[in-house]
Amino acid sequence: MVNKLTIHSNEGSAVKDAxxxxxxxxxxxxxxxxADDEGFSMSISNPRFTLAVICGFVILxxxxxxxxxxxxxxxxxPQDIARSSTASEQSNNSAQSAPPDPKLKLSSIEILRKFExxxxxxxxxxxxxxxxxxxxxxxxxxxxxxxxxxxxITLPVAGAIAVANLTREAAAQKIAAALSAYYTNLTATVExxxxxxxxVTLLGDVKNPGLINFDATPTLLxxxxxxxxxxxxxxxxxxxxxxxxxxxxxxxxxxELLATGSPLADLRLRRNDMIFVPALSxxxxxxxxxxxxxxxIVLKHDSTIxxxxxxxxxxxxxxxxxxxLQIVHRSxxxxxxxxxxxxxxxxxxxxxxxxxxxxxxxxxxxGLAKTGFVMQQLAPFLSMGSIATAxxxx
Numbered sequence: 001m002v003n004k005l006t007i008h009s010n011e012g013s014a015v016k017d018a019x020x021x022x023x024x025x026x027x028x029x030x031x032x033x034x035a036d037d038e039g040f041s042m043s044i045s046n047p048r049f050t051l052a053v054i055c056g057f058v059i060l061x062x063x064x065x066x067x068x069x070x071x072x073x074x075x076x077x078p079q080d081i082a083r084s085s086t087a088s089e090q091s092n093n094s095a096q097s098a099p100p101d102p103k104l105k106l107s108s109i110e111i112l113r114k115f116e117x118x119x120x121x122x123x124x125x126x127x128x129x130x131x132x133x134x135x136x137x138x139x140x141x142x143x144x145x146x147x148x149x150x151x152x153i154t155l156p157v158a159g160a161i162a163v164a165n166l167t168r169e170a171a172a173q174k175i176a177a178a179l180s181a182y183y184t185n186l187t188a189t190v191e192x193x194x195x196x197x198x199x200v201t202l203l204g205d206v207k208n209p210g211l212i213n214f215d216a217t218p219t220l221l222x223x224x225x226x227x228x229x230x231x232x233x234x235x236x237x238x239x240x241x242x243x244x245x246x247x248x249x250x251x252x253x254x255x256e257l258l259a260t261g262s263p264l265a266d267l268r269l270r271r272n273d274m275i276f277v278p279a280l281s282x283x284x285x286x287x288x289x290x291x292x293x294x295x296x297i298v299l300k301h302d303s304t305i306x307x308x309x310x311x312x313x314x315x316x317x318x319x320x321x322x323x324x325l326q327i328v329h330r331s332x333x334x335x336x337x338x339x340x341x342x343x344x345x346x347x348x349x350x351x352x353x354x355x356x357x358x359x360x361x362x363x364x365x366x367g368l369a370k371t372g373f374v375m376q377q378l379a380p381f382l383s384m385g386s387i388a389t390a391x392x393x394x
Contacts, residue, residue: 112252112267113264115248115267116264116268117269121217122167122168123167124167125163125164125167126151126196126197127147127148127196128149130144130145130146130192130193130196131168131191132190132192132193133172133189136189138186150162151164157182158175158178161174163190168189168192172187172190173188175188175190195213195215196213199214199272200212200214200218200223200269200271200272200275201273202275204241204276204279205229205277205279206224207228219266220252220254220265220267220269221266223275224237229277237258239283240278241275241277243267244274244276252267283298283299283300284296285303285356286360287308289364289365290363291309291314291319292314294312295312299359304344304355305327305339305353305355306345309363318365319363320365320366322340322341323363324339325339326361327339328359329359331356332356
């Protein structure tokens with residue numbers, strides 16, 4: 001038979017203290033009543049019941065503290081992850097003695113205009129060019145020469161003469177000056193018979209990578225067409241390509257330039273430029289958080305946040321009906337942009353957000369989902385307390 005005992009004596013102080021400590025530590029609501037109330041009472045069958053209650057509250061306090069500690073240590077959003085990754089990369093870079101490689105940056109129209117050589121830029125000779133040298137009034141001296149890898153030609157009388165990186169007129173003056181010790185009133189003219197040095201290199205997602213030679217100023221679209229660029233699923237040319245020129249590296253938004261009709265899409269190139277066409281799979285964004293299929297999604301020229309989320313299976317139930325999406329732009333120094341999903345789905349035209357390769361779209365949990373998650377994590381500790389109570393009662 002269970003007797004009802006009102007606790008006013010020192011015998012119940014341990015139970016009161018355990019309840020008070022548990023409430024103060026975990027911040028639980030006052031659903032157990034106050035341990036200081038004069039009317040505080042409980043039903044017991046034997047003294048072991050008091051020990052079971054104390055053990056249950058101790059287990060609950062330990063569990064809550066473990067959850068709070070883990071939550072404080074874990075990043076809550078992708079910006080913290082991005083910052084941690086960036087800090088690690090910066091630390092590794094500073095530890096290296098070699099200078100960092102030039103960074104790839106999205107180019108603007110002004111950068112492209114400065115990068116493009118002038119249309120009337122005079123050609124300069126280079127290794128591999130075959131030239132014809134004529135001497136008016138001295139036809140017996142005429143010759144055809146190929147500029148060697150060292151940029152020099154060899155004449156029978158004057159010997160080796162460096163002509164690389166000189167215009168035709170400058171090369172003719174240098175040749176005439178070298179022969180002036182042997183001939184008087186000598187003039188020379190230089191003509192390019194074959195442009196052996198006027199080439200660019202095409203690499204990447206193309207059918208025919210390698211050197212492409214030109215008899216005139218090479219242009220970007222001409223290089224891509226000769227190299228056999230793989231078209232995308234929609235039949236268009238690649239969205240981007242990269243041009244390397246010495247220490248300069250420039251991204252060209254090819255599809256955007258074509259769509260706007262900009263003449264810079266057919267950018268004039270220089271000798272020895274290297275053009276790299278990235279594969280489609282290298283242009284991706286990451287979708288994390290509360291979606292059906294988190295991971296990397298290929299970024300196309302017409303991709304939007306809603307289409308990217310659709311490819312990820314859409315928000316899960318834990319995201320709620322209107323999650324506040326967090327878009328981390330890695331190319332802009334991990335700048336985070338917040339936008340609600342409903343603002344993107346307005347029938348009159350939703351909010352437009354630009355996406356770039358490497359961006360992160362994070363879908364957080366809703367408030368209700370977080371509450372359910374906490375209760376789910378507490379369930380094992382509550383079960384342990386119930387088992388301890390049942391064992392004590394037996």
